[in-house]
Structure formats: C-alpha cells, structure tokens
Amino acid sequence: MGLFNRLLDKDLTLQCPSCRAKLVRKGSWVKSVAIFTCERCGEKVRLSYSEKLEIFRRGASN
Numbered sequence: 001m002g003l004f005n006r007l008l009d010k011d012l013t014l015q016c017p018s019c020r021a022k023l024v025r026k027g028s029w030v031k032s033v034a035i036f037t038c039e040r041c042g043e044k045v046r047l048s049y050s051e052k053l054e055i056f057r058r059g060a061s062n
C-alpha cells in the first residue's frame with residue numbers, strides 16, 4: 001500500500017493502550033510488527049491492520 005511504503009523511513013508514534021506510554025518506531029517496523037511489548041508496563045500490545053493504518057495516517061499528516 002502506497003501510504004505504508006512512503007513512510008517506511010519515517011518515525012511514527014505509537015501509544016500503549018494500557019499505560020499511555022509513547023513509543024517511536026520507524027514505519028518499516030510498524031508495518032511488519034504484529035505484537036509489541038510496552039517498555040514501560042510490559043503489556044503485550046496487538047496491532048491490527050486498522051490500527052496500523054491510523055498510525056500511518058497520523059504520521060503522514062505531520
């Protein structure tokens with residue numbers, strides 16, 4: 001998808017739904033990851049396709 005491919009080298013911000021900690025990762029990481037572990041609270045966060053899309057949309061607009 002074009003939106004994903006344009007932002008592979010860009011820093012995108014994710015937020016842990018449990019503790020609200022912000023995590024910055026490259027677009028390529030966000031695109032390929034399915035589950036990540038929050039560094040602050042240890043929560044395993046699952047990223048759905050629609051959530052990834054939302055992260056990329058936000059990244060594209062700033």
Ligand SMILES: [Zn+2]
Pocket residue numbers: 016017018019020021038039040041042043
């Ligand atoms: Zn957390």
